Amino acid sequence: MTTARTPSVGAGGNGDGDWAGLSTRERILRAASTLFATRGYGGTSTREIATLVDIRQPSLFHHFPSKASIAEALLDHSLGRVAEPVAQLARDGGSAAARLYGYVYFDTRFLATSPYDLAGLYSDDILNAPELADWRRRLDTLHDAIADLVRQGIDGGEFVPIDPDFAQRVISGLNLITISMHHGQSAAWAAQFADDVATFALRGLIAALSDLPRARRDGAAIADRLGHATV
Amino acid sequence: MTTARTPSVGAGGNGDGDWAGLSTRERILRAASTLFATRGYGGTSTREIATLVDIRQPSLFHHFPSKASIAEALLDHSLGRVAEPVAQLARDGGSAAARLYGYVYFDTRFLATSPYDLAGLYSDDILNAPELADWRRRLDTLHDAIADLVRQGIDGGEFVPIDPDFAQRVISGLNLITISMHHGQSAAWAAQFADDVATFALRGLIAALSDLPRARRDGAAIADRLGHATV
């Protein structure tokens, strides 16, 4: 006695956002990102994801070959397009303060407009999984580039003496704060917020506050260039 | 301004070497904290904890009635002794900059000397668990007190205008960075590091950098008082 299920509901309203018109794959990504953020990767089951999407659990596997591949798609969306351009930025010459502003602005604006809640993706509990080792390596590359940028700023006298590893963690922490406070924001709002965050980051690092306006102006151009970089 | 280069953490080895003489209960707490930090709460099984302690999995339940109670013991150790004194601190009068320095210094020094790797305890994946709702509430209390302190600093003109909620997240992020970079450090080293971190926090918030030496001096006294507060 197989009772036919009506797959489309529409009235449910899972409180999150309105997913009308989105593909199932896209709804899976958004549901998974929310659950990863609130319950962790290990604490999220594929059943919970499926329930939020309003399909049955095995139907997920038509769109993604494994649970880890859902996380990989989200990592590709966020980390995939920033790691290499920033590594290049750290090799470019010029003011380290302006380049750091440029990176923070660029990444903050991107994360604040992302439709996904990526907070759960950048914790050890997910990146230590063996099948995501490649993504862990790419995140390490990004972190190295940021620490290198800080080191250049210290060596050039633009920044106060500070442990570059500590500073890198603070900057990466700003990204996580951005993610958890705001996602899915409008472009205009995100641009304002990105300036606030990048300015705040520089205030903590810069030796002479009188250098800030210049770093902000030059950094805005660098952020713009990052946005157009071919990855 | 002597932000020192960083030594590595002593408790890196999962071996039983540095656990000689510790009670089984204590070894469970240390093993669990390490695993919660690296694999998340949901991603850590009681079998993994037991393996690291070198006992069988059911033996854990002689020392703790549930997996969640292990997390609770770690939360009690860290959050338990700081939430109320800091809430009181936010109600005290005086310089907000000095009080904020005092809190950050106090908490950083405590976390850097803790034998546990508490990084995994302060993420949503664990604090959203229903059985830990009381601890979530206490953490919210701490966060409210910090945001309130920031708000007082802005209203009094000591701090630059900034979103108090954003500033609170940055300060709490500094705690997480401290936890993940250093634990099990010596008291002397931790005191130096705590000054570095608290000074860094104030640099980002304070309106006039010339106020920093006074806030640091007065804040050191406040941190000392927090250390002697009866909880």
Place this chain on the structure above:
DNA sequence: GTCTATAACTTGATAGAC
């Protein structure tokens, strides 16, 4: 593309011997 059914396995926790 989604479903039902289920395989193969891991999970937290309990019972009871020693």
Place this chain on the structure above:
DNA sequence: GTCTATCAAGTTATAGAC
């Protein structure tokens, strides 16, 4: 206080009907 043995429930993932 630790063990062996085990349970009920939950896990990811597959098979095959429609």
